């Protein structure tokens with residue numbers, strides 16, 4: 527008996543406009559290049575324009591229909607408004623929004639978490655995603671379709687003392703994902719990915735012993751993830767192979783978390 531033909535392996539994004547926040551490095555850069563390779567118009571947004579320009583060049587070389595670098599501090603409401611305005615001016619539409627920008631500063635103890643740090647963590651990981659999703663989601667709904675992907679964290683369901691404000695923000699992002707899926711359907715789908723520990727700048731500062739313990743004993747796959755290992759899931763959740771999936775929260779963590787997603 528012959529096996530059925532394998533499903534088309536790659537999602538096509540030709541004609542789609544994809545905005546990736548935090549697209550200049552790490553997971554965001556990997557996803558931006560993944561969309562570029564599938565023919566999307568890719569908007570690379572982060573605080574540092576030069577870094578976005580460099581990734582936009584890579585995206586163009588990878589096959590993007592167009593690659594647009596834009597500076598945006600997602601923790602600032604007016605920057606979010608400006609980002610959406612510029613994308614609509616330059617590209618005419620938004621089909622996919624990936625709320626990936628995030629940060630998790632280390633702190634010695636809870637007492638060292640001052641108001642500025644707490645506010646910044648909430649602003650970058652949660653408030654920006656709220657504002658961008660509301661603006662882009664409204665536009666997608668009017669246009670008759672679109673998808674939003676929030677990059678959360680396994681910390682949302684398995685919080686540790688070393689990153690508690692961040693875990694709180696990412697738990698909020700999970701709640702936002704489900705709430706927006708209900709609010710923006712049926713035209714717009716909203717999903718999230720909870721990465722475990724990936725090798726990026728965000729984890730480069732972790733103590734060696736902590737990384738060794740994590741990958742040596744806690745992660746069933748016995749290593750940290752590589753940025754490229756998030757791309758297929760992002761394409762799936764924002765593309766045509768997941769048309770009955772919304773409000774879903776997928777963990778990609780090498781098996782780290784015990785808690786169900």
Ligand SMILES: NC(=O)c1ccc[n+]([C@@H]2O[C@H](COP(=O)([O-])OP(=O)(O)OC[C@H]3O[C@@H](n4cnc5c(N)ncnc54)[C@H](OP(=O)(O)O)[C@@H]3O)[C@@H](O)[C@H]2O)c1
Pocket residue numbers: 547548549550551552553554571572573574575577598599600601625626627628629630650677678679680720721722723724725726727728729
């Ligand atoms: N790596 C992990 O192990 C891991 C685990 C769980 C979840 N995550 C989540 O995955 C996402 C990406 O993480 P990553 O590891 O790729 O991080 P990363 O390598 O540190 O990159 C962070 C990206 O976000 C941008 N960014 C930071 N603050 C920003 C702001 N205020 N406004 C706009 N852009 C901002 C950075 O660019 P600029 O500096 O130019 O702004 C950069 O492009 C984050 O949401 C993170 O919480 C990562």
